[in-house]
Structure formats: structure tokens, C-alpha cells
Amino acid sequence: MDFASIFFYDTTWAFVFEILVRCVVMYLLIILFLRLTGKRGVRQLSIFEVAIILCLGSIAGDPMFTEDLPLIQAVVVMSVIILLYRTTTWLMMKYQPFEDLVEGKSCYIVKDGMLVLEAFKRGNMSHDEFFSEMRRQSVEHLGQIRVGLLESDGNFSILFYPDEQVKYGLPIFPDQAQSIYKVKPSVIYACTHCGFCTELHQPLQDCPRCSCQDWTQAINSLRVG
Ligand SMILES: [Zn+2]
Numbered sequence: 390m391d392f393a394s395i396f397f398y399d400t401t402w403a404f405v406f407e408i409l410v411r412c413v414v415m416y417l418l419i420i421l422f423l424r425l426t427g428k429r430g431v432r433q434l435s436i437f438e439v440a441i442i443l444c445l446g447s448i449a450g451d452p453m454f455t456e457d458l459p460l461i462q463a464v465v466v467m468s469v470i471i472l473l474y475r476t477t478t479w480l481m482m483k484y485q486p487f488e489d490l491v492e493g494k495s496c497y498i499v500k501d502g503m504l505v506l507e508a509f510k511r512g513n514m515s516h517d518e519f520f521s522e523m524r525r526q527s528v529e530h531l532g533q534i535r536v537g538l539l540e541s542d543g544n545f546s547i548l549f550y551p552d553e554q555v556k557y558g559l560p561i562f563p564d565q566a567q568s569i570y571k572v573k574p575s576v577i578y579a580c581t582h583c584g585f586c587t588e589l590h591q592p593l594q595d596c597p598r599c600s601c602q603d604w605t606q607a608i609n610s611l612r613v614g
Contacts (some may be wrong), residue, residue, distance in 0.1 A: 426441065520561040529610055585597065
């Protein structure tokens, strides 16, 4: 193995200087083009925007150190990408169905303190993912949530019940949500699959909403803080 070849090959000082110039120009161009996307930050990128960033990134890298790649070609490519991006965002603003197609739709995960079954059937998200997100937002059980929406960028929006309207709900911390094996009278139980709450006569009763048979004791604690 020829280490000199791996590290230096035919690099000349002149080309090192050229790399320096190319990097500075490309760096400034990347900033300029990112400004042209109109985005103010990158905290919440949709899948579509991540694709644009990846495109820009791979276009920007090569011209920094490829001898026979004139910078103007990179500028043309980046301009076309930005133009496409701006056209797409404009179309998305004009036509709702187009936006749903590109960005995905937001969907209800919780309504009236119970899970929306269709949301989980569609497979957008698992119970575990959802519960961990709820825990992060200091939710103790589903009875505290009036509406839970999964936004198209993957974030959650939650509307809570006011304290006096909090009802019995499915606990979402694992130690509270253990399956029960016998039932006590006048205790409220929650279906672990859909969050439906009711009194039970026997442990393996069908849930009237989702016909699952796994129950846990429901709680109705209020939100703290
Ligand atoms: Zn159920």
C-alpha cells in the first residue's frame, strides 16, 4: 500500500489553494441558497424539506474539491432545486390536496380521552411511540386529553380537559397500566387497547369499542403543573 498516494496522490499547492477558494465560494452559496428557501430555521423539517436539504448538500460538496467541476454548474443545479422547491411550496399553499400529498396529513390520535382506533390501524404510529410522547408532555392518563393530533411534521398537539372535566382514562405509565386478573365492584377499568373506560363484571370481558379483552385499572388524576 502506498500511503503517499492515499494521502497526497498528485495534490499540488496550487490545487490546495484552489480548494480553499472553492470552499469559501460554496460555503457562501449554501448560505445564500438556504436563505432563498425562505425557511427561518431547521428545527422542524418535513420529509420533503429534508429531501431538499440532502439534495443541496450533495450538490454543494463535490465542487469544493473536484478539479474539473466548474462552480457555475453547481450554481445552476442549486438554482433549479430552489426553483422547484419554491414552486412546490407555492402549489402546496394553493391546493390543500397537493399539500397532503407532499407533506402528509395530520391525524387525530385521541378524541374525548380515548384512542382513535383508525389512526393505529393505518400504522402511522405504535401505541408505545404515542404513549412515550404523551409522557414527555406530562400526561398521566388519557382521560386528561380532549384532543390529541399527530401533525404532519411528526409533532403532537394536545388539547387538555379543564380540571373539572377530567374523566377516567387509561394510565400511560407502565407500572400503573398492568393487566388485571380479577375485578372489583364499582371500580372503573380502562381497555389497554383503546382507552374505553367502564365498570366490569369479569376480567376477560370484551371491550364494546374494540373487542379487545385486556383491562387495567383506570385513573382520573388531575394534571399537575
Ligand atoms: Zn377497547
